[in-house]
Amino acid sequence: MTNPDIRDAIMTATYEALCEEGYSDLTAQAIADRTDRSKSALFYHYGSREAIVAEFIEYLIEGIELRVAKTRDRPALERLAAFVDWFLSEPDDDERAFHTALLELRAQAPYNDVFRAKLRESNDRLQRALEEILRDGLEEGVFQAHDPEAVAALLLAAFDGAQIRQVTLGRNEYLETIRAGTVDHVLADILKPDVEFPETVAFEFPPDERLRDSSTADERTERDTVR
Amino acid sequence: MTNPDIRDAIMTATYEALCEEGYSDLTAQAIADRTDRSKSALFYHYGSREAIVAEFIEYLIEGIELRVAKTRDRPALERLAAFVDWFLSEPDDDERAFHTALLELRAQAPYNDVFRAKLRESNDRLQRALEEILRDGLEEGVFQAHDPEAVAALLLAAFDGAQIRQVTLGRNEYLETIRAGTVDHVLADILKPDVEFPETVAFEFPPDERLRDSSTADERTERDTVR
DNA sequence: GGGACCTGACTGACTAGTCAGACAGTGACC
DNA sequence: GGTCACTGTCTGACTAGTCAGTCAGGTCCC
Numbered sequence: 175m176t177n178p179d180i181r182d183a184i185m186t187a188t189y190e191a192l193c194e195e196g197y198s199d200l201t202a203q204a205i206a207d208r209t210d211r212s213k214s215a216l217f218y219h220y221g222s223r224e225a226i227v228a229e230f231i232e233y234l235i236e237g238i239e240l241r242v243a244k245t246r247d248r249p250a251l252e253r254l255a256a257f258v259d260w261f262l263s264e265p266d267d268d269e270r271a272f273h274t275a276l277l278e279l280r281a282q283a284p285y286n287d288v289f290r291a292k293l294r295e296s297n298d299r300l301q302r303a304l305e306e307i308l309r310d311g312l313e314e315g316v317f318q319a320h321d322p323e324a325v326a327a328l329l330l331a332a333f334d335g336a337q338i339r340q341v342t343l344g345r346n347e348y349l350e351t352i353r354a355g356t357v358d359h360v361l362a363d364i365l366k367p368d369v370e371f372p373e374t375v376a377f378e379f380p381p382d383e384r385l386r387d388s389s390t391a392d393e394r395t396e397r398d399t400v401r
Numbered sequence: 402m403t404n405p406d407i408r409d410a411i412m413t414a415t416y417e418a419l420c421e422e423g424y425s426d427l428t429a430q431a432i433a434d435r436t437d438r439s440k441s442a443l444f445y446h447y448g449s450r451e452a453i454v455a456e457f458i459e460y461l462i463e464g465i466e467l468r469v470a471k472t473r474d475r476p477a478l479e480r481l482a483a484f485v486d487w488f489l490s491e492p493d494d495d496e497r498a499f500h501t502a503l504l505e506l507r508a509q510a511p512y513n514d515v516f517r518a519k520l521r522e523s524n525d526r527l528q529r530a531l532e533e534i535l536r537d538g539l540e541e542g543v544f545q546a547h548d549p550e551a552v553a554a555l556l557l558a559a560f561d562g563a564q565i566r567q568v569t570l571g572r573n574e575y576l577e578t579i580r581a582g583t584v585d586h587v588l589a590d591i592l593k594p595d596v597e598f599p600e601t602v603a604f605e606f607p608p609d610e611r612l613r614d615s616s617t618a619d620e621r622t623e624r625d626t627v628r
Numbered sequence: 629g630g631g632a633c634c635t636g637a638c639t640g641a642c643t644a645g646t647c648a649g650a651c652a653g654t655g656a657c658c
Numbered sequence: 659g660g661t662c663a664c665t666g667t668c669t670g671a672c673t674a675g676t677c678a679g680t681c682a683g684g685t686c687c688c
Contacts, residue, residue: 180667196512198425201643212669217645219667278508283569284501285423294570327575328559328582335562342510343521348554355555359587407633428677439635444679446633 180219182384183209185233188226189385193271197278200227224288227279231292235299237382242303244380250311251369252376254361257304260379261333262353264346273341301326308364316369325364332356407446409611410436412460415453416612420498424505427454451515454506458519462526464609469530471607477538478596479603481588484531487606488560489580491573500568528553535591543596552591559583 187208188200195204202223206213220226245253265273283290304326311317336352339345357371365371414435415427422431429450433440447453472480492500510517531553538544563579566572584598592598 198509202645203643211667213644214646214670215668218669221645223644274508274511278505280565280569281501281505281508282425284571290569290571294572297566297570324578324582325586327578328586331562331566331575331579332555332559333562334566335558335560338507338565339524339558339561342507342517343524344511344517345521348558351551351554352558355551359552359555359590363586363589429679430677438633440678441636441680442634445635448679450678 180209180211180215181229183211184216184219184226185230186385188230189272192275192279193268195275197275197282200275202226224286228288228292231279231289231296233384234382235292235296237384238296238299238303241380241382242299245377246306248377249316250307250314251316251365251372253307254311255372255375256377256379257307258329258333258353258356259375261337262349262356264349265340270341273337277338277341297330301330304329311364316366317364318366320364325360328360329356332360407436407438407442408456410438411443411446411453412457413612415457416499419502419506420495422502423498424502424509427502429453451513455515455519458506458516458523460611461609462519462523464611465523465526465530468607468609469526472604475604476543477534477541478543478592478599480534481538482599482602483604483606484534485556485560485580485583486602488564489576489583491576492567497568500564504565504568524557528557531556538591543593544591545593547591552587555587556583559587 184205187205190208191200191204195201200223202213202216205226206216209215216223216226220229245256248256279289280293283293301323305322308317308320308322308325312319312322332352333356336349340348361371411432414432417435418427418431422428427450429440429443432453433443436442443450443453447456472483475483506516507520510520528550532549535544535547535549535552539546539549559579560583563576567575588598
């Protein structure tokens with residue numbers, strides 16, 4: 175169903191609407207306004223607003239997979255640093271807006287089986303990506319013996335918690351505090367004693383090219399103190 | 402403003418409505434239905450739905466403070482175990498429903514200055530309570546030298562992340578994994594080498610007595626597979 | 629009689645989803 | 659080449675419903 179062009183248009187429109195309006199104001203109209211089609215066209219292609227959102231999560235998952243794949247040839251320690259940095263470096267305005275909306279969306283998962291299933295998949299891929307880094311580090315001999323599954327889960331929980339607190343409380347310091355705590359208390363146990371966790375990243379975790387901010391990020395300024 | 406009886410009635414009604422309907426369905430009517438007043442009475446006492454929610458967060462904060470105070474005479478290690486257990490033990494249905502709704506509410510904080518300010522305060526009290534435990538443990542000589550502020554932040558982020566993932570992904574295993582990881586990797590650095598983190602809690606973190614489930618928790622059963 | 633408290637009926641704004649019909653393209657058939 | 663039937667895509671207008679908040683008026687107590 176649906177030719178790829180219009181699907182892509184609807185997905186990026188959804189992304190923009192999410193960033194600009196948040197999830198709870200993500201109306202079918204708000205999405206349509208950001209395409210060159212009418213609201214009815216949305217319902218023609220996807221039967222419901224919910225289906226659009228479900229597809230959007232799918233779209234994000236594809237993005238994650240693509241982005242993880244790009245990093246696989248790097249050494250494990252560099253990848254770990256990039257992963258940490260991805261979650262715990264201070265977001266720009268667009269990133270923050272997106273995290274904010276995504277949190278609202280995630281908060282609906284308990285009420286919505288489809289969202290929950292898709293978010294699970296997204297989470298599992300992330301978890302597996304991190305486990306892979308940890309396992310590769312063991313093989314490369316830079317990490318000490320540990321349980322990659324448990325450590326990955328702990329790290330993701332801490333990162334996620336930090337990000338959510340940063341977004342909901344509006345406190346950027348949080349990220350740096352948690353990063354330092356993670357490096358000192360968790361990664362210290364993981365790295366071989368002679369291995370230092372890099373101060374700066376060797377490369378940035380690649381962004382989702384499809385969601386490169388097409389909208390000229392300026393008309394968004396006076397809309398900042400919202401709702 | 403407002404006599405304490407009706408305030409209390411509205412707050413517990415808000416709590417019940419949140420648990421049963423979630424935040425995004427928390428309408429003024431849903432709250433009123435759980436009091437013996439009409440919806441108009443709500444608007445008479447609080448000027449808006451938002452004000453009710455803001456007051457409710459306040460109400461929760463008072464509860465936390467009360468509950469933390471009750472535990473202050475216990476040894477630090479016991480308190481730490483109770484704190485960990487509070488966040489990371491498997492919730493019953495009511496607790497889970499409440500966490501779910503609270504997450505929705507927290508997800509609105511970025512858009513709402515009042516909510517954000519109150520949630521910050523709530524968070525700060527929690528952080529201070531945990532720091533206090535850590536400092537007391539240092540004084541009691543059961544903990545090794547560490548930075549209580551940073552460790553408290555790390556623990557709270559990890560706990561919060563674990564709880565959110567458990568709620569949004571519907572996976573209870575998460576909590577146990579994170580608890581084990583926290584004990585092995587973070588608390589291992591904090592406790593003196595000869596001190597063992599308790600397997601079982603000496604006491605439960607006290608619940609909020611005011612929110613004791615007054616509604617006979619049975620009519621809620623067939624409404625479980627919702628929305 | 630005045631104020632505190634409360635109610636039911638109502639309004640206005642908003643939204644998901646529907647539907648009848650428009651229109652452009654395509655292929656068949658004369 | 660022209661016409662006709664048909665299909666996929668799309669639209670504007672509409673429906674049915676929801677919800678926050680208002681308001682005129684009522685009761686009860688001082």
